[in-house]
Amino acid sequence: MAAHALWRKIITQNDENPFSQAPNLQAALILDCAVDESQRWADMVAFLRSLSDMEVHVAQHLSNLKRSGTPTTCIVADVFLRWAVPFAKTHALHSVSLCPMSVTNFSIFYHLNLGLEGWKDYIAESPPLQLTDIPARLIDPSRLGNEIVECFANVRRADSIVASSFYALDCKAVETQRHKTPVHLNGWIPNSFGSVHNAARPQVKEIAAGLFKSGCYFVWALRLDNDASHFSEMLPTEFIDECEGQGLIAAWFGQAEIRKHPAVGGF
Structure with a gap:
């Protein structure tokens, strides 16, 4: 589940609101504009593009906060929200890209525009990548591949990255990535079995x-x-x-x- 969708689910379940015991944090419901969940996997391009419509609602919320005298200094957004980093730059906010994958996987997406040879050079200390290691949809030109390239073109401008991993498991990729953008680890590993990936x-x-x-x-x-x-x-x-x-x-x-x-x- 994308971070924005998880956020929406959490804050609409008041009985399980994780911020109920944190009086200094306030949750706000912002329309994510995503297409219906039953249609998302049928057309991932349409799903990713629909998320761009969320920007106008975030801008309105930011304006409301400003009028109320509440300072805003940072925006944390899923890497697939392509509008988030440019939005942060426009509004002089610190931009954090939230990565729901390991840093090694993130590095492949991050340098998707470089092709296979670029990936080999980038993660120099990792095992050599083979074509069979990379999802075909990312190698062959496609609507989805192009969409992901555009998302991560913006991510490369983020001030910092929060990724789902442990340092001990991803240390080589983390150290290499830190030469590009500061990386922070949230200490958990994402699970995609059953929700995204159908195993053979x-x-x-x-x-x-x-x-x-x-x-x-x-x-x-x-x-x-x-x-x-x-x-x-x-x-x-x-x-x-x-x-x-x-x-x-x-x-x-x-x-x-x-x-x-x-x-x-x-x-």
Whole structure:
């Protein structure tokens, strides 16, 4: 889920408002203008472009804050909100690009306009990148690829970056990126399984084997592929029986309820 959408979800659920115990922070609901969620994955270009309509509402809110005498010094925005960094520059605000991915992945997007050779030179201490390592939609010219290039052309002008990672996991990319733009890490790893990425069946079976051999209790939201009527068709034979009492698998779980449960040790 994009950061703006998550923000909107959080502040409209008053009973779970994380700022309720922080009296110095105030939340404001700003229309994100995004296309309906059911249509987003069908046309990602239209989705990204629809977010540009959000700028006028942020500008209005900024004006309201100014009239009320509330100082504004910084804007933190998802890297895919292409208008955010230019907006911050126009209004003399510190611009922070919020990156919902690892710094290594961010570096690929950040230098998307350089091509494969540019990436190899940039992340010099990382394993050499191969064409098969890069999503095809980013290599071949496409409407979506061009849209992402334009988003990150603005991100390169940001004053700083907040990325989703740990230093120990991303240290090489972090140190290299810091020569370009200051990078701060928020200490968590994003999860895109099921929400963005449909894993192929061989990958699903490898994940299943890893979960089983780990010996850990788990809850797994597994999206059906186009050829499956039940997730058991995608899993190793006897996997569900073997994991009885160890794991729970379903097509969907409420993330908020799962993540706040005291029994959960990792997500």
